[in-house]
Amino acid sequence: MKCIKRITCDDGITSKFIKHECEPPSETKPNEIIVKVKACGLSLIDHKVYNELFKKQIKKEYTVGQDVCGLVTQVGESVTQIKVGDPVVGVLPLDSIYSGCGEYCVFQQYDVVKKPDNVSFEEAAASIGDCVRSYTALFYHGKICVGDTVLVMDGASHAGSIAIQLAQHWGAKVLTTYCTQAEKRYLEKLQPPVAHMTEVSNKNNMLLSSVMEETGGIGVDCFIDNGVRMFTNEEDIKMYHENYKYPIPHKHDVLSCLSVFGKWVTSQPDLQLDPPDCQQLFLRGGSLCFLFDQAWIVTYSQQGRYQHVLKDCIKKLSDGILKCAITKLVTYEDAIETLNNLSDERVGKVVLKF
Secondary structure, X not given: OEEEEEEEOOOOOOEEEEEEEOOOOOOOXXXXXXXXXXXXXXXXXXXXXXXXXXXXXXXXXXXXXXXXXXXXXXXXXXXXXXXXXXXEEEEOOOOOOOOOOEOEEEEEHHHEEEOOOOOOHHHHHHHHHHHHHHHHXXXXXXXXXXXXXXXXXXXXXXXXXXXXXXXXXXXXXXXXEEOOHHHHHHHHOOOOOOOEEEEOOOOOOOHHHHHXXXXXXXXXXXXXXXXXXXXXXXXXXXXXXXXXXXXXXXXXXXXXXXXXXXXXXXXXXXXXXXXXHHXXXXXXXXXXXXXXXXXXXXXXXXXXXXXXXHHHHHHHHHOOOOOXXXXXXXXXXXXHHXXXXXXXXXXXXXXXXO
């Protein structure tokens, strides 16, 4: 069986993707199913997340591709809701033995839902991970309700666009950011349109002033970032590898954009807040939540809620409430080159099709 893996380099920081041949799964545990992969949504996992997740036993090899849609080829003896031949979609855990970018993978029956007939394999694979992520950020962390104001960073990214659509569906006013003209053109086509778009770049810092002008100086009820910068000193920036290619807001800007009782939902795994930052958050009555949607499947203590999230996400996709934007379909032969350049894909989703 052919698949793709991620190998950690000798420096412990960088990594590379390789094609790999391995034996396909042949046996299932009671609650497992084997899935023949038809499509996999491509995404990059921060290496810091892997290091933290596997810190007790550092690994050199990691699987690639978590958002999978395919056909069930074998089921375990305790599987009751799914049968062989069913099209299913789900998110593989980060500690999965098999890559989503491979011919076959293994799921727990509770980590998948059936794919609707009116949703293609590619659309399901492109959307499921970002839908779960956005649902977690907005509903479980942000507690979004009608009339709230939400700021979604990098709204033209696929995760960003799903978050925008979901927040609008729940009655929120949505602000977002862009840094290229391609991103701006994509955002301008969204229906219903976002309330306000702010251009961010490494040359200017208009985010705070733009947000305050748009909200009448109140700030936003929920800020969903796509990573943040923590340092301003050049030596610290170099030491902690914060030389980002694309603009990312500083943590002080995020805190300053929050309204009273505002919620900051961050995906920065190593975020550090100094006492003055905590005091500012305290005086606003604000809260900070870490967005790690893989927590649903790292532990199985929330299986019922997770199944509800999966089913609700795929239903919204089937009903047309959420629309995915696939910008590129790639083959297995082109997958590694695509993965190496995936950080430059700022608009929509790239999907590996088998």
